[in-house]
Amino acid sequence: MSKLFTPVQVGRYTLANRLVMAPMTRSRAQSDGTPGASAAIYYAQRADIGLIVTEGTQPSDDGQGYLMTPGIYTDEHVTGWRTVSEAVHARGGHLFIQLMHAGRLSHPDNTPHHRQGVAPSAIDSGAQMFTPTGMQAAPVPRALSLDEIGLTIADFRLAARRAIEAGADGVEIHGANAYLIQQFLAPSANTRTDAYGGSIENRARFAIEVAQAIADEIGADRTAIRLSPGTTLWGIDEGAEGPALYRYLVAELNKLGLAYLHVMHQGNEALLSDIRALWTGTLMLNRSGRAREQMGADLASGLADLESYGQMVLANPDFVARVKANVPMNPADRNSFFGGGDAGYIDYPTQAAEPVQA
Numbered sequence: 559m560s561k562l563f564t565p566v567q568v569g570r571y572t573l574a575n576r577l578v579m580a581p582m583t584r585s586r587a588q589s590d591g592t593p594g595a596s597a598a599i600y601y602a603q604r605a606d607i608g609l610i611v612t613e614g615t616q617p618s619d620d621g622q623g624y625l626m627t628p629g630i631y632t633d634e635h636v637t638g639w640r641t642v643s644e645a646v647h648a649r650g651g652h653l654f655i656q657l658m659h660a661g662r663l664s665h666p667d668n669t670p671h672h673r674q675g676v677a678p679s680a681i682d683s684g685a686q687m688f689t690p691t692g693m694q695a696a697p698v699p700r701a702l703s704l705d706e707i708g709l710t711i712a713d714f715r716l717a718a719r720r721a722i723e724a725g726a727d728g729v730e731i732h733g734a735n736a737y738l739i740q741q742f743l744a745p746s747a748n749t750r751t752d753a754y755g756g757s758i759e760n761r762a763r764f765a766i767e768v769a770q771a772i773a774d775e776i777g778a779d780r781t782a783i784r785l786s787p788g789t790t791l792w793g794i795d796e797g798a799e800g801p802a803l804y805r806y807l808v809a810e811l812n813k814l815g816l817a818y819l820h821v822m823h824q825g826n827e828a829l830l831s832d833i834r835a836l837w838t839g840t841l842m843l844n845r846s847g848r849a850r851e852q853m854g855a856d857l858a859s860g861l862a863d864l865e866s867y868g869q870m871v872l873a874n875p876d877f878v879a880r881v882k883a884n885v886p887m888n889p890a891d892r893n894s895f896f897g898g899g900d901a902g903y904i905d906y907p908t909q910a911a912e913p914v915q916a
């Protein structure tokens with residue numbers, strides 16, 4: 559476990575430890591997408607973790623999928639996020655804003671412009687989404703034109719610039735969990751016949767161009783990307799070619815010299831070790847529901863340089879102290895994951911660090 563508490567270089571930053579708060583949507587932003595009043599408190603409470611990756615944050619109106627998620631494309635968004643950055647920095651922490659374009663996982667009742675979602679192709683995701691009137695099917699999306707793909711990349715670029723203006727240390731591109739970027743990667747969601755569909759190279763093009771554009775804008779050393787090879791969520795099927803697709807994508811992204819690659823592991827251990835070999839930079843690994851006794855194991859084996867944790871950090875503002883002292887964690891309350899007020903957000907108790915009795 560000791561390697562968890564050694565410093566690590568991530569892009570231009572030296573992080574105090576190798577623990578990371580995984581990105582988590584909380585749906586507590588204001589209705590215009592400005593972070594909510596308690597967001598600064600929530601993140602600052604957790605600022606002694608090596609790095610905070612914020613909740614998914616839309617780069618445009620089109621990018622929003624869920625209710626009450628924050629954006630980073632208006633002056634108000636920048637002002638709101640600056641409050642968060644300043645609070646995290648005041649406690650010595652670092653934060654990357656996760657840029658999330660939901661693509662077809664969107665509902666017109668959830669977005670400011672109330673338009674149909676966009677995607678590489680007009681293919682139904684089969685997803686049910688929470689909306690102001692309850693669960694509804696996500697409508698079949700509209701396929702982006704070639705021009706619109708360029709505009710979407712420009713939206714990502716501008717959002718990254720605005721994140722830096724807001725004081726963030728960098729951005730993490732959300733290329734995982736069946737959202738827009740993974741919709742381009744998966745043949746089940748992408749049947750385009752132009753330069754963005756078909757071959758592995760074409761399906762990977764959008765992800766690479768987004769990463770390149772952001773790296774050009776704010777520096778590769780402040781740009782990161784999250785991938786979830788093999789996800790089967792919401793109609794995503796990368797097919798038998800999936801591992802080859804990721805070997806190609808990771809090798810291409812590796813050339814950009816990004817701050818880190820964040821892998822949300824889905825179980826293909828052979829692919830994971832291939833990714834480790836192909837990625838010469840900093841690798842962050844998330845294993846869903848990782849057991850407490852496994853903490854630090856991927857650092858010790860050399861498979862990862864950083865380990866990210868979601869629900870445990872959500873439920874334990876003093877997560878780092880609890881890991882260090884080996885004391886029990888508060889359980890996470892699923893009922894308050896999304897939406898609502900401060901309950902289940904900034905009121906999880908801390909605990910004096912008492913060693914666990916054997």
Ligand SMILES: Cc1cc2nc3c(=O)[nH]c(=O)nc-3n(C[C@H](O)[C@H](O)[C@H](O)COP(=O)(O)O)c2cc1C
Nearest residue numbers: 580581582583613614844846847848867868869895
């Ligand atoms: C409430 C909640 C919201 C989440 N929102 C996001 C998100 O916005 N972006 C993302 O990449 N992953 C998101 N995830 C996935 C987490 O980052 C993480 O990969 C997952 O919870 C597994 O890690 P854990 O077992 O340590 O919680 C979310 C998870 C939870 C529990």
